[in-house]
Amino acid sequence: MELKTQNLVYEYDSGTDYAKRALDGVDITIGKNEFIGLIGHTGSGKSTLIQHLNGLLKATEGQVLWNGRDIYSAGFDRRELRGHVGLVFQYPEYQLFETTVLKDVCFGPKNRGLSEEDAICRAREALTLTGIDEKYYESSPFDLSGGQKRRVAIAGVLAMQPEILILDEPTAGLDPGGRDEILGRVAGIQRETGSTVILVSHSMDDIAEYVDRIIVIDKGCIAFDDVPVRVFSHVEELEKMGLSAPQITYVMHTLKNAGFNVDTDAITVKEAVDSIMGQIRPHF
Amino acid sequence: MSIVKAENVIYSYKRKDDETEETKPVSALAGVSLDASEGEFIAVLGHNGSGKSTFAKQLNALLVPDEGTVFIDGMDTKEDKYTLDIRKTAGMVFQNPDNQMVASVVEEEVGFGPENMGVPTEEIWERVERALSSVGMYAYRESNPSRLSGGQKQRIAIAGILAMEPKCIVLDEPTAMLDPKGRIDVLEVLHKMNKEQGVTIIFITHNMEEVTGADRIFVMDKGKIVMNGTPREVFSKVEELRDLKLDVPKVTKLAHELKKRGVILPDGILTSDELAEALKHYQNTPV
Structure with a gap:
């Protein structure tokens, strides 16, 4: 591919x-x-x-x-391409419309000509990947929380099994809780599928x-x-483009300037912890 | 003098069942008390559905309490005769700038509020100029708002509120849709208005890094205030916040993780300078 x-x-x-x-x-x-x-x-x-x-x-x-x-x-066939390349727009929950969660997720596959049975099978798989519990399948998507709605909307695209x-x-x-849940699920989808x-x-x-x-x-x-x-590592160029480096990178730069020999390439909390622990000896 | 005073506010949305036609109340606020003094910078945190936005709408009488009372500059929001004055006192800015624009020229957009309030024309222009200057958008006064970036649009929306010269501005996730530069610009404008003009700010956000400069943070859960204190006090409670589906700034999290590994650090580190300072005692003991 x-x-x-x-x-x-x-x-x-x-x-x-x-x-x-x-x-x-x-x-x-x-x-x-x-x-x-x-x-x-x-x-x-x-x-x-x-x-x-x-x-x-x-x-x-x-x-x-x-x-x-x-x-x-x-x-x-550009329509077929859309089955291979799935696009989830911003605020996708605004596009939910069916009466139940399961029906909403089935809509895409059915629209592509899959049988009811196959569509349901794919919808279940997609909903499992996005972490929507079976007890919500017959609920109205509009009764769910913001984060759940969004995961149902993502399942709708996933059910097309895009590459x-x-x-x-x-x-x-x-x-932050909803953010971690969605990104964690997305990472799982990338790994597992x-x-x-x-x-x-x-x-x-x-x-x-x-x-x-x-x-x-x-x-x-x-x-x-x-x-x-x-x-x-291109912090200045990124800032000129209206972007930034991760928060942790700035922290590491401050520590470096304060005389700590830490790794300014660290971009996550975990990397920063490892780098700092390598530079200091805790007084146990 | 308190500008916002909410006393045990209880509020439910009334929801009609499609089949039975019965209305039943869905509780959104279950007794919220909050007191903000004039000139304070207050942040409100809470997960989706915790009641933040419902509370924000109580502050300019878009909603009024079922029980309890909200006073804005001493005016009870339940009394209709105060509604207009309350809205002049506490202006609101929402998440999506595109939904808040009415005019096709920036100046007219910003002048809409004061004109609607009956401010004399000459003074409207003065206010528009002042408001646009203070959000750093004066150079764009003749632009079409739809051609601006998200951060610029949001600053125009803030200028539109500022031109009504409110004592208090309530902002419901104004940075949620903005890129990093847009976020920084909006935050700077808010702190500047707060410091230089003494405007009280009530700022709702999901971004923990944005509230380290607030005077006080209120944390909501299930329609109640469950934590309240300075950023340092609130962000010292890393685990409790995580249980409330919230988070702490990255530097605070880093310090927390280092502590778990045995590094001696105070709770609630909020800036990288604080972290560098607090780690200093390790500097003379290289491995």
Whole structure:
């Protein structure tokens, strides 16, 4: 499985005085079973990019290749692509509409022509992956808590068994408990189903905690595409782009400046603890 | 002098059952008491469904208590004759800036509130200019709000409230949809208004890093205040907060984890400078 963009350009209001390039020559390659973080400030082009990855938007220039095939070529079924590349929008719970949780999650697979039985089977699997207990299957999705609703909405996309799952700010508006629950489940899905996850987030701390690769987009171009440690070593450049490093990285810089020989590459609490413990001897 | 005084506020939403047509109450606030003095910066934390937003709406009479009382600058929110004055005193900013914009030019957006209040035209322009300057958006006065970033829009929404010259601003998760720069800018504006103009701030958020500079933090759970204290006091309770589906700032968590490994540190470390200072006594004992 490979999804690739080549010199992807997307222009709003093409041919008018207001023409603006939201994407300006994006080249990325997405492979099997990756956990990717996509970051960029508001208006950087993140959302425009992810809508190209499942063919919702058509590029002004350039190509999107699914397993080597141009998705804009004649005869390519872009609807089928959407089964392979699942997109969970921001606040997906606003799109819940069915009378029961199970029916809502079955909607996608049934719409793709699966039998009632197969659809239910997939829905159960998806709901298990997102941690929704069976006792809620017959409840109205609107009676659930905010975090549960969102997990039902994610299950709706998962039931399509996508090879790539894209989540646009899946934790926006959730409390820390709900955030950890969703991200923990998403990490489990990536591990257990072998799918690739692309997480769009404004939280550098969440990105640092979970992903293996970070793509940074700025003014419609890819600014960095690398492992987290290397991306977050560019603190100043990230700040100029309206982003930041994880909180922990700043803490480590402060400690370093105060004379502690700690590792400023640490991006998570765990890494920071290990690094600091290596530098001090507790008075037991 | 207290600007916000909530005394044992009880409130239920009335929900109608689709089939039986019966209405039954769903409890949202189960006795909330909170007292904020003029000029304080108050943060309210709590998991989704804990009652934060319902409480916020009580503060400018969008909702009124079933039992108990809310006084805004001494005015009882249950008395209709005060409603307009209460809304002039306590302005509200919500999560999604896009839902709060009414005009197509920034200046008009900010001037809408004072105009609606009947402020003379000449003074409206002065207020708009002051409000836009204090949120750092004066240069955008002739822009179209829809072309601004999320953080800029949220600052315009705050300016719109500021132009009504309220004594108090209540903000319900104003940073939830913003990128890191947008968050920092909004936070800076709030602290500046609080310090320089003495505006009381009631700030609701899920982001623990944003409230370390507050004067006091109130933590809600099941429609009640379950913790209340300075950021240091509240964030010392790492495990209790986790049980309430909340968290602590990353540096506080780091210090907490180090303590568990035997490092001697005080509770409730809130900044990296504090951590560096507290670790100093280890500096002369390298491994």
